[in-house]
Amino acid sequence: MAQVTDSRDGRIRGAIGEQVRRTKRFADETETAALAIISVMAVSLLGALVGFLAVSNWTVLPFVAFLGSSAIGWVRYQEETAYTIALMMTASTILILGLIIVFIFRESIPVIRYESATVFGVSVPGLRMFIQPNWDAVSPPIRYSMVPMIHGTVMVTLIASAVAAPLGVSAALFLSEIAPATVREVVKPGVEILAGIPSIVYGFIGFTVLGPWASDQFQTTGQGSYLFVGIVVGLMALPTVVSVAEDALSSVPESMKSGSLAMGTTDWQTMTSITLPAAFSGVSAAVLLGVGRAIGETMAATVMLRGVPRLTDPLVNVFYGQETLTSIIARNYGEADGLQMDALFVAGVILFVTVLVISIGAQYIEWRMHKRLGGEV
Amino acid sequence: MAGASETDAKLVESETTETDAVAGVAVGLSAVLFALAVTALFERVSLTGSLFGVGTVTLLGGLLTALGVAVIAFGAGSRLGYVETDPDPSAGLVAGFGAAVPWVLIGGSVASQTLGLGTGVGVVAGVAVGAVAFALTVLPREDVGSTLPLGALLVLTGLVFLTGVIDPAWAWELDWEQQAAITAEFLIPAATLFAALYGGWASAKAYGGFGARGRHMGAYVLVYLNALSIVAFLCILVAYVVVQGVPGLLTGVDVGLGTGPETTILGVSVALPVSVPFVMNGVALLNDFQGVLPAIVGTFWLVIGAVLLAVPLGVGAAVFLTEYAERGRFTQVVEVATNGLWSTPSIVFGLFGFAFLIPRFGNGKSLLSGMITLGFMLLPLVVITSREAMLSVPDEYRDASAALGVSKWQTIRSVVLPAALPGVVTGVILGVGRIAGETAPILLTMAGGTFLPGSQTVDVIGGFQFTATPPFVANPALLEATSALPYQLFALITAGVGLGSNVGDPDAFRWATALILLMVVLSFYAIGIATRYYFRRRLKHT
Incomplete structure (x- = not known):
């Protein structure tokens, strides 16, 4: 073990050393004046960021300094300035993700403290949100349980995946392997447009057309069911599955398919025994990303569900739809304050972490597939 | 590939026979049943009424039975050697599971509900019946295996409808705490739908003469049907919104010189020759016709702001990642972060904007917060697409430019960026x-009241002021809550009945808002897709 840590330490030190050397080389090769401009830019932008975080009215000063120094740099040393600006823009994507993490976690801390539960004499913060199913923001005991919403999200996601996965993979097969060029030119933009239809429009149609119809068909009291929210959300996740799976299928080398066809197999045999197995990890990444979309879908669920945070009775009763993690935020942000608002942030944290894990998992799977197929990573 | 399969189909296939024709008719019958089931599901065809002089349920039952008999007859004929086919020894596990699933459901529900034996017995019976269907599919030769269990399923469903065991008044009370029932109104079309799919699959296999070609046929029928349904779904969705929305959109439309509102074009004040109150008015007590102008303008500024923020940032990041950075930890982290941002739920962006931006811009919802939140959402998309576009610029271009002795940035500016421009723009x-269609992020950061009067239409350009105290620049228009089309639609839905006092016909008003939103979003898509085709065609020509 000690050796492993040693070697890792060594590697990190080596990497840092390499970085320092590179920075030094850059500093040596660059003119002093250009370096000065770059430093002014970096410091002033950092100052602007700090000022913005500290809610200062003076933020504008360092920002103007940054703009001014960039303008001077652009005229005098365009090469170095362009490099620096591009680097700063790249760092901004990481910065935004970091800020999201910090801010939504920070807001959720008070309610996690409030919802502590004692297990074997140890007080575990936040545990009570997951061991009892009661959400009541009005009358004491005030409880903010996440259980009903997690149940709702799981139900909707399961149904949505059951819709989106088979239909999406089949459509991807159609687009990448089966469709003649002219048909493809029609269906592919169609799938893209399907991705563009705003979720609130889906929700509106679900609310005005599907909701009353479903309530009548299944003789339920009032409208709003996980079943139909799941189907609608599944249709919304469909384009994601199709486009990612199609990319995976078309990244299977043509030589593999031709080799199989040359053996006298039918197209379908080639697809099931060569293309699909070779692209399997990419296709499962597509399904994963579709699941991620389904979990995060907000407006359709908000409009179509009942908005009463409780478990359905019995748990498998998909004909009733109460609330999901996304819809509770969209529905309650208006009148919520204090602990209730923080509880909404907890729902946001659960969503964010789940979807981030799914996204990273899907990327890992795709990366492995590319490596195995010998393509460029 | 499609061309190749046609050729070898011709090589292998023997001459068309009557049996082929029978199988073809069976596939056609399945298609008719599928269409009937969909129309009945959405109550375009009444179950209690009649079609072609026959009761709908009876007609469905009769067609299902006929299809089932045809499927079984085809399998039996092939097994006994009357029909020339090319079956494999077994239909395979996938077909086995496919056939087992409906039989598990039938066995389970008949045992537990019809015979009233309870849930435990129901599960056992379902599994047993499913196992029999599975064995009957997998064990015999393929021609029997892929027709008999499915044909029997069709005949059973058909007979249940024909004999009236399930008639339009039938309902199965689920006896749950939250009351729900499965009614014939739903069950009959749904069962017909799935039975038609199974029938179509089995008869397409038969049409292909079983074996590898038969399976190819069966699978292609389903895959084509799926693709067709997706396109049809899209068309119906858009058409439905258009049909519902047009009356509301066109209320009070007036065409003629001087009817429209005054507007200034190139310094000259002109009265537009068309008046469409719905998109030219706000909501006010004295208006003849109410409209959503503030929301349209809000959406417009929102998009402008988001683009101004996200496009430079995203393109810059893409330039750095593709041109400057060597592949390593840093680029990997950025990639993971961008993809993570891309899949982050929109409502989480809303929460983030609520916690991070609102306290920094005057502690209230504002247009500016909405712009920045949406800009953050747009950023990963811009990074990903610009990177793809830059990666697809051939390295020869860069090498050729570098060989001329110009610096890296000059290469990027005058070679890489112009070549990647079409991809980036699309x-x-x-x-x-x-x-433009996102509601959730602006819900928490920007959106104000349900109805905005026309006087509250934001004027960003005219709103800039310079002040003596820091931050020296102020723009009240940017710091006020306003509306946007998707939020307007959401507010209209949640406002429910209270809408009546403000708007004459609330339903028409809602649908018209949905139509405008859809038109705005789809026009972006149409322009994007058209741009792509334009550039692709130009690339091919040169």
Whole structure:
């Protein structure tokens, strides 16, 4: 073990050393004046960021300094300035993700403290949100349980995946392997447009057309069911599955398919025994990303569900739809304050972490597939 | 590939026979049943009424039975050697599971509900019946295995409808705490739908003469049907919104010189020759016709702001990642972060904007917060698409430029960026289409009241002021809550009945808002897709 840590330490030190050397080389090769401009830019932008975080009215000063120094740099040393600006823009994507993490976690801390539960004499913060199913923001005991919403999200996601996965993979097969060029030119933009239809429009149609119809068909009291929210959300996740799976299928080398066809197999045999197995990890990444979309879908669920945070009775009763993690935020942000608002942030944290894990998992799977197929990573 | 399969089909296939024709008719019958089931599901065809002089349920039952008999007859004929086919020894596990699933459901529900034996017995019976169906599919030769269990399923469903065991008044009370029932109104079309799919699959296999070609046929029927349904779904969805929305959109439309509102074009004040109150008015007590102008203008500024923020940032990041950075930890982290941002739920962006931006811009919802939140959402899309576009610029271009002795930045500016421009532009337009329809992020950061009077239409350009105290620049228009089309629609839905006092016909008003929103978003998509085709065609020509 000690050796492993040693070697890792060594590697990190080596990497840092390499970085320092590179920075030094850059500093040596660059003119002093250009370096000065770059430093002014970096410091002033950092100052602007700090000022913005500290809610200062003076933020504008360092920002103007940054703009001014960039303008001077652009005229005098365009090469170095362009490099620096591009680097700063790249760092901004990481910065935004970091800020999201910090801010939504920070807001959720008070309610996690409030919802502590004692297990074997140890007080575990936040545990009570997951061991009892009661959400009541009005009358004491005030409880903010996440259980009903997690149940709702799981139900909707399961149904949505059951819709989106088979239909999406089949459509991807159609687009990448089966469709003649002219048909493809029609269906592919169609799938893209399907991705563009705003979720609130889906929700509106679900609310005005599907909701009353479903309530009548299944003789339920009032409208709003996980079943139909799941189907609608599944249709919304469909384009994601199709486009990612199609990319995976078309990244299977043509030589593999031709080799199989040359053996006298039918197209379908080639697809099931060569293309699909070779692209399997990419296709499962597509399904994963579709699941991620389904979990995060907000407006359709908000409009179509009942908005009463409780478990359905019995748990498998998909004909009733109460609330999901996304819809509770969209529905309650208006009148919520204090602990209730923080509880909404907890729902946001659960969503964010789940979807981030799914996204990273899907990327890992795709990366492995590319490596195995010998393509460029 | 499609061309190749046609050729070898001709090589292998023997001459068309009557049996082929029978199988073809069976596939056609399945298609008719499928269409009937869909129309009945959405109550375009009444179950209690009649079609072609026959009761709907009876007709469905009769067609299902006929299809089932045809499927079984085909399998039996092939097994006994009357029909020339090319079956494999077994239909395979996938077909086995496919056949087992409906039989498990039938066995389970008949045992537990019809015979009243309870849930435990129901599960056992379901599994047993499913196992029999599975064995009957997998064990015999393929021609029997892929027709008998499915044909029997069709005949059973058909007979249940024909004999009236399930008639239009039938309902199965689920006896749950939250009351729900499965009614014939739903069960009959749904069962017909799935039975038609199974029938079509089995008869397409038979049409292909079983074996590898038969399976190819069966699978292709389903895959084509799926693709067709997706396109049809899209068309119906758009057409439905258009049909519902047009009356509301066109209320009070007036065409003629001087009817429209005054507007200034190139310094000259002109009265537009068309008046469409719905898109030219706000909501006010004295208006003849109410409209959503503030929301349209809000959406417009929102998109402009998001693009101004996200496009430079995203393109810059893409330049750095593709041109400057060597592949390593840093680029990997950025990639993971961008993809993570791309899949982050929109409502989480809303929460983030609520916690991070609102306290920094005057502690209230504002247009500026909405712009920045949506810009953050657009950023990963811009990074991803611009990167793809830059990666697809051939390295020869860069090498040729470098060989001329110009610096890296000059190469990027005058070679890489122009070559990647079409991809970047297309990606940005499609991304804008996506964020223009987003409701969740602006819900928490920007959106104000349900109805805005026309006087509250934001005027960003005219709103800039310079002040003596820091931050020296102020723009009240940017710091006020306003509306946007997707939020307007959401507010209209949640406002429910209270809408009546403000708007004459609330339903028409809602649908018209949905139509305008859809038109705005889809026009971005149309422009994006058209741009792509334009550039692709130009690339092919040169």
